[in-house]
């Protein structure tokens with residue numbers, strides 16, 4: 310082993326959880342270094358929630374092992390619970406209590422005296438922009454407020470590892486960026502965050518490292534940059550003035566890029582990845598491609614060059630873009 | 639501000655403190671959602687009014703005389719009905735993310751269940767107060783005086799606390815809160831009707847009378863009546879306490895084990 314188990318916030322090997330015939334988590338390995346936001350990205354039913362529930366000692370794995378800061382989640386569940394905090398996918402605050410009562414209740418469970426619990430609750434309500442909502446019943450709060458309350462409830466006492474299961478699903482763009490700010494603040498103060506999401510841009514914005522999960526397994530992992538690099542060195546997109554020249558343009562581009570070029574849905578559009586082993590740097594090759602098209606007498610109305618998006622990464626990995634919902638912004 | 643804060647030096651709440659905190663949660667829920675209790679308390683209140691004024695004359699010769707007989711019975715009925723809610727709320731809680739959060743905290747695991755049952759005492763006392771208050775307004779006289787009434791309420795509450803463990807067990811086994819509620823009433827209706835709550839079993843056919851006489855609800859009601867009339871024997875009271883203890887010894891550990899195993 311390269312690093313000792315305790316440097317890792319999470320270390321899981323061969324985790325399996327089945328529900329009847331459904332293999333929700335199916336031989337999953339993951340290492341999460343302490344001190345970062347680690348994204349777990351995957352479509353509906355990928356097994357994200359099941360993974361978190363096992364790591365949070367709520368579900369017993371059918372096979373495999375998982376350690377949180379070196380403590381086994383089954384045999385040392387109590388020690389694990391002292392280090393973690395969970396914000397579940399579905400409202401993990403009590404609907405029939407007010408925002409403030411929810412926080413005071415949890416603060417008391419953490420061992421605060423009633424005065425200290427109230428002070429801590431008020432401090433968090435203020436810090437999370439919830440002061441006005443403090444006395445309202447939780448079920449009357451907006452989705453964004455409730456989510457913020459959910460997160461506040463998880464950091465009444467500094468957790469070493471915070472699980473956030475799809476913290477921004479269903480939120481409007483403003484509420485999302487508010488939640489993102491909170492997550493950045495939390496990790497800046499030293500807490501490790503395991504964040505699941507279906508949103509590629511969310512993982513891109515927040516996560517230092519990302520594991521892409523599908524059908525209960527990690528199908529790719531690394532830093533944002535590494536993941537994107539795995540899908541190619543970069544890509545170009547071209548839109549021609551004359552759709553009739555598409556075949557000719559395709560042949561030219563295939564030669565220059567050294568990789569297959571695909572027609573777009575747009576009848577005048579083409580796109581292709583630049584082969585990773587191509588000498589000269591991908592930006593240089595993009596410029597070269599444009600020059601070759603001009604020399605061949607092909608008029609270009611639009612040209613773009615860029616590193617692949619996580620969207621393209623996911624597409625390249627699974628060949629299945631339809632299952633993954635892009636954030637509606 | 640700093641977002642994060644260090645844990646309190648004493649560490650997380652112990653089993654007793656955690657249970658009391660969860661009891662407080664139950665009481666807050668009664669405060670915020672009192673309508674949850676509506677149907678459960680509505681039935682005994684309705685029965686007290688309906689049976690007294692409708693059948694009182696026929697059964698006992700006068701409504702007043704029947705009320706003297708009926709009221710300790712509906713007191714028990716009200717509180718016993720409310721116990722079903724312990725199972726219903728536990729079942730509802732289990733399906734929410736709230737319980738996932740509690741269960742991932744470093745506190746005594748059964749604390750949410752034990753605390754909820756302590757908090758339910760508040761509901762029992764509320765239901766008892768309502769029925770007794772209604773009885774007095776309708777002209778009920780307690781010959782045992784205030785001590786007799788309080789002792790009867792205490793005994794009924796004790797029995798209810800024991801009985802609620804059976805519903806929490808069911809709440810852990812059944813799938814939906816409605817299923818718990820339905821099964822609860824399917825069991826409780828015959829159990830309370832085939833007893834001495836409404837009429838003396840001596841007017842029943844022999845086989846039914848045997849059932850009614852053996853029914854623990856009958857013993858509870860007999861004792862509550864005697865306490866309120868000031869004629870109770872320690873034998874009667876100890877009998878109810880023993881029954882309550884027996885129910886608790888079986889179902890409290892069963893609830894705890896099922897809850898711990900629950901994934």
Ligand SMILES: Nc1ncnc2c1ncn2[C@@H]1O[C@H](COP(=O)(O)OP(=O)(O)OP(=O)(O)O)[C@@H](O)[C@H]1O
Pocket residue numbers: 328331332333334351352353354355356357358359360398507
């Ligand atoms: N308690 C359960 N009983 C039966 N099947 C379950 C249970 N929990 C999860 N599953 C199944 O396991 C699979 C993985 O579910 P999981 O909730 O972990 O996915 P997810 O990645 O969190 O999805 P989503 O993005 O929709 O939240 C799904 O097919 C789901 O139907």
Ligand SMILES: [Mg+2]
Pocket residue numbers: 357358359398474475
């Ligand atoms: Mg999920």
